[in-house]
Amino acid sequence: MLFIVGFGAGGENGMTLEARQALEKSDVIAGYTVYAELLKSIFPHKEYFVTPMRKEKERCIWAIETAKQNKTVSLVCSGDSGVYGMASLVLELAKGEDLEIKIIPGVTAACSGAAVLGAPLSHDFAVISLSDLLTPWELIEKRIQYAAMGDFVICIYNPSSKKRADYLRRASEIVLQYQSPDTVCGYVRNIGRDGEEKRILSLKQLQEAHLDMFTTVYIGNSQTTVMDGRMVTPRGYLL
Amino acid sequence: MLFIVGFGAGGENGMTLEARQALEKSDVIAGYTVYAELLKSIFPHKEYFVTPMRKEKERCIWAIETAKQNKTVSLVCSGDSGVYGMASLVLELAKGEDLEIKIIPGVTAACSGAAVLGAPLSHDFAVISLSDLLTPWELIEKRIQYAAMGDFVICIYNPSSKKRADYLRRASEIVLQYQSPDTVCGYVRNIGRDGEEKRILSLKQLQEAHLDMFTTVYIGNSQTTVMDGRMVTPRGYLL
Numbered sequence: 045m046l047f048i049v050g051f052g053a054g055g056e057n058g059m060t061l062e063a064r065q066a067l068e069k070s071d072v073i074a075g076y077t078v079y080a081e082l083l084k085s086i087f088p089h090k091e092y093f094v095t096p097m098r099k100e101k102e103r104c105i106w107a108i109e110t111a112k113q114n115k116t117v118s119l120v121c122s123g124d125s126g127v128y129g130m131a132s133l134v135l136e137l138a139k140g141e142d143l144e145i146k147i148i149p150g151v152t153a154a155c156s157g158a159a160v161l162g163a164p165l166s167h168d169f170a171v172i173s174l175s176d177l178l179t180p181w182e183l184i185e186k187r188i189q190y191a192a193m194g195d196f197v198i199c200i201y202n203p204s205s206k207k208r209a210d211y212l213r214r215a216s217e218i219v220l221q222y223q224s225p226d227t228v229c230g231y232v233r234n235i236g237r238d239g240e241e242k243r244i245l246s247l248k249q250l251q252e253a254h255l256d257m258f259t260t261v262y263i264g265n266s267q268t269t270v271m272d273g274r275m276v277t278p279r280g281y282l283l
Numbered sequence: 284m285l286f287i288v289g290f291g292a293g294g295e296n297g298m299t300l301e302a303r304q305a306l307e308k309s310d311v312i313a314g315y316t317v318y319a320e321l322l323k324s325i326f327p328h329k330e331y332f333v334t335p336m337r338k339e340k341e342r343c344i345w346a347i348e349t350a351k352q353n354k355t356v357s358l359v360c361s362g363d364s365g366v367y368g369m370a371s372l373v374l375e376l377a378k379g380e381d382l383e384i385k386i387i388p389g390v391t392a393a394c395s396g397a398a399v400l401g402a403p404l405s406h407d408f409a410v411i412s413l414s415d416l417l418t419p420w421e422l423i424e425k426r427i428q429y430a431a432m433g434d435f436v437i438c439i440y441n442p443s444s445k446k447r448a449d450y451l452r453r454a455s456e457i458v459l460q461y462q463s464p465d466t467v468c469g470y471v472r473n474i475g476r477d478g479e480e481k482r483i484l485s486l487k488q489l490q491e492a493h494l495d496m497f498t499t500v501y502i503g504n505s506q507t508t509v510m511d512g513r514m515v516t517p518r519g520y521l522l
Contacts, residue, residue, distance in 0.1 A: 050394070056300055057300045058300075059300060060298060060299050061298060062296035124394045125398065125402075126394060126405055127397075127404050129405065131401070132401075133517075135402055135513055135515045138511075147398040147401070149297075149390050149395045155289070155363045155391055159365060159370070163371035163386065165365045166366070167367075167418070168409070168410060168418075170410075170435060171407060171410075173407060183434070187407050187433040191429070194428075194429030194430065195422070196409060196426060271374050277371060
């Protein structure tokens, strides 16, 4: 049995009962180093299989092979198991295998970060990753452009890394072609973890911000506003 | 104290610990009739304030006024509290009030439905509601068009209602201008509840489908495929 578990932002509080039960039931928990450390504080007596970043494929193959040996394995993802998570990779690698796989969803960073900022995602939104490890940058740019043209709220995952220091600036510049420099934006770093930080800022300010990969970014639509220090996209009820 | 609680798909299993604790702590739980009934089976001894659909504003005002009288109130939303939830409306209505408001995120239908189908949301996606109660249909059409042009996976909330029987067909027709009729689509009805139903179908078939408002719809991107009966959007790891 292989569970692919989205465990939420990181703390015990953000985990669903279903995720918790899968982890409790598992013989071994497989995951990225940082996430395994978070889970060890909640489930200290479990066996862990830990691999660093960019070893996702090896981790998934290990999880599949171990589960095939009649072990119960949980492959863990922060946030949701589907949204930029391991679910698709496991399903690809396990294609045709006689193995029971259960995908357990979790609260993705778009939603947990939004709750920290206020309610930025109360209307139609697009989720875009700025990581070009697996996606051509041209396609990412095209998606940012169409999301801005459609006046979607845009939620950005993986806004930056050492190698991609200027990607958020380039993304902001694309949006600036279609939206006002005063567009309300926000970001949250380390959502639900120690050292959580948030900031609400303008699109013009976002262009100059230096953020890391543990940050989730929100670019409001034309209606997004600030109320009592919170980022709010009205749904339209009060119109 | 006012909690705005996203309680997930409906069952106890899909609720986070944080959501559960807020509900346990509350003097009264306010929500839409159907969701209150779901919660009564988990928290039978709570006081409930129940209003039907389209009474969202009245419900929020009641929750704010009651919380101001030193009561702990949870205003509940299925899925997430932000994504087409009550969080933005409450923040608008409570603007300037001296009231502690905590927004508790939950697993939104995009993620819980995706886990039922497989892994359709493993790459950039757009979330669009087809409800034109609060949004002009022209804007909804524009967003569908740009999402299709950007080759986003599209997740559709509120695909239909009695008054809007042909909206999903119209949405499908827009996507068909940019994507193949064989594009892999899927839908899930009553996610995580009794009577859960799912189906994977082509965009051409989706055009003719008759769905209700308890259904979440996924239109794949150009890379989305079917593997062992599951809808999968590859992230690109195996390329």
